[in-house]
Amino acid sequence: MAEGSTPRVWGMRLLYVVLALILIFGKLIPLDFRPQVWAGPDLLVALTFAWALRRPEFVPALSVGLIVLLADLLFLRPPGLWAALMVIGTQALKNRARNLRDQPFMMEWLAVAGIFLAISLGNRLVLAVLMVPQAPLGLTVIHVVMTLICYPVVVMISQWVFGVRKAAPGDLDRLGQRI
């Protein structure tokens, strides 16, 4: 892996895994067992997308796949499907990362919304085709909307706390190559 050779990149990859694990276990904390009327945001998705658009090399497909698969297993979701969709969505965003780099934040937000809607719909569609019982549609819609509302916050925290910024045009990486 040519661009993965610097210690900072490996450090940030590790940080992504650690943050994702914290988010997963934060959700597992047993506090309230009543069914909720509204679904909270999926911060794991927001974090993954925000990082994939800023520094694609920090969120390799393998770590996204394994982390989301772990979440699938722990959260009692159909294992593998959401993980596969997340990998596809992340790769799609990575492909657009270079184009979105000098666009305003609104465009990025729209791109994320599009991808997230697409994979959520794909998820429901596949589950419906295979006749897997699924959550009510309203709850999924709230889930998607809440995640998108929280996306800018996740982006801000990623930028200011963890220093995951978009590479400015003309930035060089350690090896003197344009990113």
Added chain:
Amino acid sequence: MAKDRSQADDFLGPLKRLLVGVLVLCLIGLFLVWRIDSPRVERFRAAVVDRVVPNVDWAMAPVTATVNLVRDFQSYQRIVQQNQDLRNELQKMKAWKEAALQLEQENARLLDLNKVRLDPRLTFVTGVVLADSGSPFRQSVLLNVGARDGIVDGWATMDGIGLVGRISGVGRDTSRVILLTDPASRIPATIQPSGQTAIVQGDNTAAPPISFLEDPDLVRPGDRVVSSGDGGVFPAGLLIGQVAADPGGRLRVVLAADYERLEFLRVLRNPGTEVIRDPGALVAPASERSAPAPLPEDGDILSETEDGNG
């Protein structure tokens, strides 16, 4: 060096895409296997949960404790009021306790007079709640008891008062309880005093609806809902809750268990209901082996009844 890298990129680009494709295919393959052969993958899930969750319990426990502490602290503000309420309630409870004791004695006497053979007492294993489902779409909790403690899939789980759910997924040290509110939960129930049977069907709301009710006119809000034991999955007679009608007129169960705070849960050991395999000696052609021996059996039943009631 830069040149090296760009060459490496040319070489790595397609390879990486291929690897991502393989990863996606593996994940979709896992999903399809789960759809086709669910029990095997669910066992795998239970094993993963079993390995992961107890290991992070040390980190989750303090957070849970802190949040609960803060919540308790908030309730200090109305502690005087609460104390008074509790005292009043205690007075009422004392009267009820007296009545219950008298009824219990009377009941025991009547059962004794009628020579009723009672079910053997249910025993239970108590577990601590480790984690919840973590997803707004599913309602389940993880307990810290598992196959090591003899937990078996399908056993009923209660808190002190009412039914909470059933075991689904057992690891070595952990087991998952699907709560009654989960969309996948279906519990056969009897509604007292009318004796109608129905299914309590979880739908991700706090009060699961009652379905497959034969005659809704016989059921009133406030009736008790207990498990019926139909299908041999659950022991009969466990309290589920009370009937209530929602604004749409649909009958729902207000659960007796305190879902706001599930901390310790009892898993009821269910030895299983006995199945009668005997074809029935009177109907089937008589043979020497299946001829009943009435007298000694009668004596057995009598003595066992006395044991059971004593």
